[in-house]
Amino acid sequence: MKEITKKIRKEARKLLKDGRADLVIGYEQGSDEEVATPCFITDVSQVDRLVFDEHCYHNLAKYLVGQEGYLTSRFVAQEKRPRVAIVATPATMRSIVGLIQEHQFARDKLIILGILDGTLVGIEPDVVVGQIEEDQEKSARIQAQVREIEEMTASERWAWWEEQFSRCIRCYACRQVCPFCYCEQCISDENQPQWIGKSSSPENNRTWNIIRALHLVGRCTDCGECDRVCPVDIPLSLLAVKMAGEVEEAFDYKAGADVDAKPALHSFRPDDPDDFIR
Amino acid sequence: MTQEGETVQTADTKEQEDGYEPKLVAFLCKWCSYAGADLAGGGRIKYPANVRIIRVPCSCRIDPKLVVKALERGADGVLVSGCHPGDCHYTEGNYYTRRRMLMLFKLLEFLGLDPKRVQMSWVSASEGPKWAQVVEEITEDIKSLGPIST
Numbered sequence: 001m002k003e004i005t006k007k008i009r010k011e012a013r014k015l016l017k018d019g020r021a022d023l024v025i026g027y028e029q030g031s032d033e034e035v036a037t038p039c040f041i042t043d044v045s046q047v048d049r050l051v052f053d054e055h056c057y058h059n060l061a062k063y064l065v066g067q068e069g070y071l072t073s074r075f076v077a078q079e080k081r082p083r084v085a086i087v088a089t090p091a092t093m094r095s096i097v098g099l100i101q102e103h104q105f106a107r108d109k110l111i112i113l114g115i116l117d118g119t120l121v122g123i124e125p126d127v128v129v130g131q132i133e134e135d136q137e138k139s140a141r142i143q144a145q146v147r148e149i150e151e152m153t154a155s156e157r158w159a160w161w162e163e164q165f166s167r168c169i170r171c172y173a174c175r176q177v178c179p180f181c182y183c184e185q186c187i188s189d190e191n192q193p194q195w196i197g198k199s200s201s202p203e204n205n206r207t208w209n210i211i212r213a214l215h216l217v218g219r220c221t222d223c224g225e226c227d228r229v230c231p232v233d234i235p236l237s238l239l240a241v242k243m244a245g246e247v248e249e250a251f252d253y254k255a256g257a258d259v260d261a262k263p264a265l266h267s268f269r270p271d272d273p274d275d276f277i278r
Numbered sequence: 279m280t281q282e283g284e285t286v287q288t289a290d291t292k293e294q295e296d297g298y299e300p301k302l303v304a305f306l307c308k309w310c311s312y313a314g315a316d317l318a319g320g321g322r323i324k325y326p327a328n329v330r331i332i333r334v335p336c337s338c339r340i341d342p343k344l345v346v347k348a349l350e351r352g353a354d355g356v357l358v359s360g361c362h363p364g365d366c367h368y369t370e371g372n373y374y375t376r377r378r379m380l381m382l383f384k385l386l387e388f389l390g391l392d393p394k395r396v397q398m399s400w401v402s403a404s405e406g407p408k409w410a411q412v413v414e415e416i417t418e419d420i421k422s423l424g425p426i427s428t
Contacts, residue, residue, distance in 0.1 A: 149388070155427070158390025187343070195343055207350050210385065214342050217381045239385070246384045251377065265381070268373035270363065276380060278399035278412055 004052040004115060004130030008087055011113055011127050013047045015085050021111055022082035023070065025063055027056040038063070042082075052087065052115070052130070059179055059223045060086055061095035064105065066182035071105040074184070085111035087129070091223035093121040094256025095179040098219055101263055104182065122257045138224075145235070146242050161206075167232040168205040170198065174212065174226035174236055180219045187211065213239040218247045218264030221256035300354040300420040302329045302413070305344065307337040307372070310361035310402045317406035325410035326417040329357070337361070338371030342382040345396060355395045355420040357412070362400040372400075394419040395426070 008026060015021040028039035028049040036055040040063075041047055063086075064071045070084050088096065093114055100107055100123070107123070114125025117134040149157055172188065175181045188196045188208060196211060197204035213236075220240045227237040247253050250273050253264040306312040312333045318325060330353075334340055337360025345356045358379055360372045379398050387393045397416055401409045 152390075154387075154390050154392050156390070157388065158427070161389045195347060203350050206389075207346055210346050210389065211343050213385055214346075214382060217385070239388070242388050243381065243385060246381060250380055265374070265377055268370065268377055270373065272373065272376055273380060274363070274376055276383060276398065277376070278397060278415075 001053045001132075004132075005050065007129040008050050008052055008113060009047050011129060012041060012050055012085065013044055015111060016041070016044045016047065020083065021085040024050070024085045024087070024113075025060050025070075026050045026087035026113075027052060027058070027060075030055075050087070056087075056089065057091075057224075057228070059092050059095055059177070059225045060088065061092050061099060061179040062177060062225075064096070064110070065099055065179060067184050069104075069182065071109055072182070083111070084109070085113060085126075087113045087115070088125065089115050089132075090117050090119050090121050090134075091221065093123055093125065094221035095223060097122040097256045097259045098180060098221055098263075099182075100259050101261065102219070107259070120254070120257050122259045122261075139241075142237050142241050146238055146245070149238065150242075162202065164234050165205040165209050166202055168200060168209065168234060169232060170200045170205070170208065171231060173229040173231060174234075177225045177229045178216070179223075180216055187215075209234070209236075209239075213243065216240065217243045218251075218253065219255055220244060298421070298424065300328050300417060300423075300425075301352060302326075302355045302357060302417060302420060303348040303353040304329050304331050304357040304359060304413070305334055305337070305340045306331055306401075307339075307360040307367075308333050308335055309367040310365060311337075311359035311399075311409065313403035314401040314405045314409045317403065318409045319406075321406050323406055323410040325413045328417045328420075329413050336366065336368050336371040337375040338366075338368070340375060340379075342378060345382060349391075349395070349426065354423075354425055355397070355416060357416055358396075358398045359401050359409075359412070362402055365402060391426075392423055394423060 012024040022042060024041040026039055027036045029051050030037035034055060036053060038058050038060055039049055041050060063069060067074060070082055112125040113127050113129045115130045115132055116128060117132045119134055175186060196208045222240045222244055224237050227235060230236060247264050251264050306315060315331060340358055348356050360375055363372060366372045383393060383396055386396055399412045
């Protein structure tokens with residue numbers, strides 16, 4: 001980890017000094033040693049704030065897109081947008097792949113300081129700054145939980161999810177943290193028509209969570225950020241993993257695996273599964 | 279027009295008479311399935327009055343949120359219907375629908391909704407009898423399931 005920090009600082013210093021980048025998005029130490037927090041370095045003198053350790057799990061791709069994103073902000077003229085370098089974990093890189101697939105920005109707008117862990121990322125980082133271990137224990141745990149739910153009866157599943165969603169306080173943290181929720185106006189903020197009721201009632205919570213999950217089908221790269229930030233611990237990763245599995249099975253498509261592929265629900269094959277249709 | 283005092287039999291009045299009648303919302307593409315339903319009506323083919331038809335320009339117009347919203351607002355079941363593959367008026371709209379709806383159905387099933395409540399069919403403009411049969415079957419399916427327990 002120390003090595004990675006060193007390499008990141010070295011690369012960041014070089015990029016800023018050479019003027020190849022105006023901004024480096026990375027991690028710095030947070031309020032204590034157990035916390036890392038995203039940081040934004042624009043000056044060579046600040047480069048030593050950058051760190052990398054096991055607490056650096058935030059998906060930094062979020063800062064690139066959307067209304068206030070560095071690469072897409074509509075408040076900043078195109079020629080005034082900074083040239084961005086980003087410290088990217090494998091999850092961040094997969095999100096970047098998805099965003100490029102969806103034409104949010106071009107590959108050459110971004111310098112990726114990539115950290116790899118042997119999992120598939122559909123993009124070549126500009127610089128590989130380090131290797132980390134894949135967290136297999138976590139993904140195995142989520143997979144097991146998905147299977148557990150699949151084995152319940154329909155009414156048990158319904159009751160289980162109702163209980164989970166009933167806790168939702170509609171803080172929209174899941175939306176705010178997701179790099180793929182980059183719409184300028186979220187459907188949940190629309191009033192006419194109001195697709196999703198704003199108060200935190202069982203129906204509204206269910207509708208919100210279903211629609212949120214649907215909007216991420218075939219796009220979600222399962223970085224787990226929504227799950228992590230949820231203040232009431234709704235297991236959103238289960239929906240993500242389940243739907244990623246379905247997309248892969250039905251359409252042979254894996255989000256974040258190929259930057260040149262067309263997103264799953266933006267394309268079709270004439271021989272797609274249709275045995276569910278009357 | 280009806281005479282004063284006379285009532286038209288709809289799913290709502292039928293429910294008052296015979297107990298539970300499911301509400302089925304059907305989103306139909308205007309080029310095929312809607313015309314198919316029209317043909318069924320024109321041909322005087324009988325099918326349950328439980329279905330409420332909503333005409334859309336193409337099955338591809340049916341955003342999954344429409345289906346979710348219909349269920350939230352009290353529909354007991356939703357049917358999505360469009361042209362057969364290769365017959366889409368806009369060449370390929372129904373292929374996108376097919377992918378989208380499969381994913382919607384899988385998600386709803388995972389959340390515990392009975393897969394019989396949301397269904398999809400291909401009904402062409404000439405398939406009036408098929409339309410009647412589809413509605414018949416789905417209404418039976420949903421009747422046996424009862425209302426959504428919320």
